[in-house]
Amino acid sequence: MSRFHCKTHLIIAVFTLLVMGCANSVFADSTVERLKDEIKDTRQTVKAQKQELLKLTREERSMFGELAAIEDRILNVERELFRQEDDLAGIMEDEQAAKTDQRVLEGELDEIVDKLRSMLTKIWPIHSRKLENKFGSLEDWEEADRKFVWLASLYNDTKVELDKAREKAGQITANLEVQKDLRSKAESKLSEINVTKDNLLNDKLSLLSGIKGIRALKISREQELKGLLETINKLNYRLKSLTSKKIANFKGSLPRPCVGDIKFRFKPSAKPPVRGIGIKTAGNIDVKSIFWGKVVHNDTLRGFGRVVIIYHGYNYYSLYAYLAESFVKTGQEVEKDEIIGKTGYYPNLKETGLYFELRFHQKPVDPQKWLARN
Structure with missing residues (x-):
């Protein structure tokens, strides 16, 4: 050795x-000047990259804020959707109960009609005879009075039953109309909420896609910035050597x-x-x-x-x-x-x-x- x-x-x-x-x-002077120019240009590029990164970061934060707001709205819409679904289920139960009530009312109406039919069957022959003789045989006033009172009572009962029949029919019609209207409104509201939810989900997907794109761009810019900073370090190292020559x-x-x-x-x-x-x-x-x-x-x-x-x-x-x-x-x-x-x-x-x-x-x-x- x-x-x-x-x-x-x-x-x-x-x-x-x-x-x-x-x-x-x-360590030529021309090389030193060239290195200084390279460092200056690279620093300007770094400054521009940092500004772009800052802008991208702000955009990303803004999008995250919008995303949070949309997610809150989606939660509220979902709660409203659940409420409307519960309301619709209640309306459908009421509708089912109304149909049951309708069958009961229709049965009661059938009974009333049968009763009326029976009453009319009894009243009509008497009424017809009265029209024929026009109370011509009034030999016994008391008997005639009794018949008159009986017929008046029978007419009155018949009228009451007819009014009941009309009322039952009106109740049935009104009940069905109300249920039909409620169900239509509930389904319309449910459809409207679903559309709102779909639109919000589309907005959310769009924001997520935008955030993904910005994040990818940020990573790319950060890598470029890292490379530029490394380049500056190398150029400074070389410049230091060339200028000091030591x-x-x-x-x-x-x-x-x-x-x-x-x-x-x-x-x-x-x-x-x-x-x-x-x-x-x-x-x-x-x-x-x-x-x-x-x-x-x-x-x-x-x-x-x-x-x-x-x-x-x-x-x-x-x-x-x-x-x-x-x-x-x-x-x-x-x-x-x-x-x-x-x-x-x-x-x-x-x-x-x-x-x-x-x-x-x-x-x-x-x-x-x-x-x-x-």
């Missing part, structure tokens, strides 16, 4: 003077060069010394640049596979060893998080991994103090 670090030290020293003149190109400002927040478990930690005093970290990976995975910079070395080094070294300005370098392959060229400017290669076989781990160093003024520094914690 020490021989490896001597060679990398030499490589860094050779390329230091070559890249110093190019450092400013990494990787030191990002100490403790630099991304890891790859995903994996750290198996070898920084121990420069160990024998042999460990001047970086060894990361175990699950197969050949992407290796990314931890910061903006310029590739100053991209070649194989005996015993350490392919090695890429990136200069980040102000005498800071990052070194990536045991790469299976690299996707950059010497002199190429790279972005933060740009993929520069794939992890390869790491002899000390006896499986795939990455050896990573971070150096300042040619001296190794503990990478874990610079990298963000996962």
Whole structure:
């Protein structure tokens, strides 16, 4: 390992003077202005998205208010519907009772008619004889008087029975008309309430559909807003780097060069010394640049596979060893998080991994103090 670090030290020293003149190109003023414009435009878009979200939220709340009001009205209508159904059931019971009363009245009327028929049968012959003789035989005044009183009483009883018959017939007709009218009104009211309920249910379904649409639109806008805010964070991160030109400002927040478990930690005093970290990976995975910079070395080094070294300005370098392959060229400017290669076989781990160093003024520094914690 020490021989490896001597060679990398030499490589860094050779390329230091070559890249110093190019450092400013990494942080060009035009790029800074472009980033500022992008951030400004994105913030304006974020503002518009927030206003739209607020508008959608207000619409949603308003719809929920309308929905609550409709549900209250539906409950009231259902209560009224139940009352009307009870009323209709009562009317139908009354109608049934009226029909029963009608049968009783019709029976009573039949009895009255029979009685009248009997009375008339008795009265008519006498009445006919009187018309014929015109009370011509009044030999016995008392007998005639008795007949006259009897006939008057019989006529009077007949008249009473006829009046009863008329009254019963009127009661039957009036009773049926009342029941018919009540039932018609109850059915009409029930139908009207059902129509109202159907209309309210349709309004409720329409509101629910509208709320569903607004909610879906809100979710979409919230996701867009989240993406925009992430974009602003990334642009600010990049702008901060370009304007300050100092990787030191990002100490403790630099991304890891790859995903994996750290198996070898920084121990420069160990024998042999460990001047970086060894990361175990699950197969050949992407290796990314931890910061903006310029590739100053991209070649194989005996015993350490392919090695890429990136200069980040102000005498800071990052070194990536045991790469299976690299996707950059010497002199190429790279972005933060740009993929520069794939992890390869790491002899000390006896499986795939990455050896990573971070150096300042040619001296190794503990990478874990610079990298963000996962």
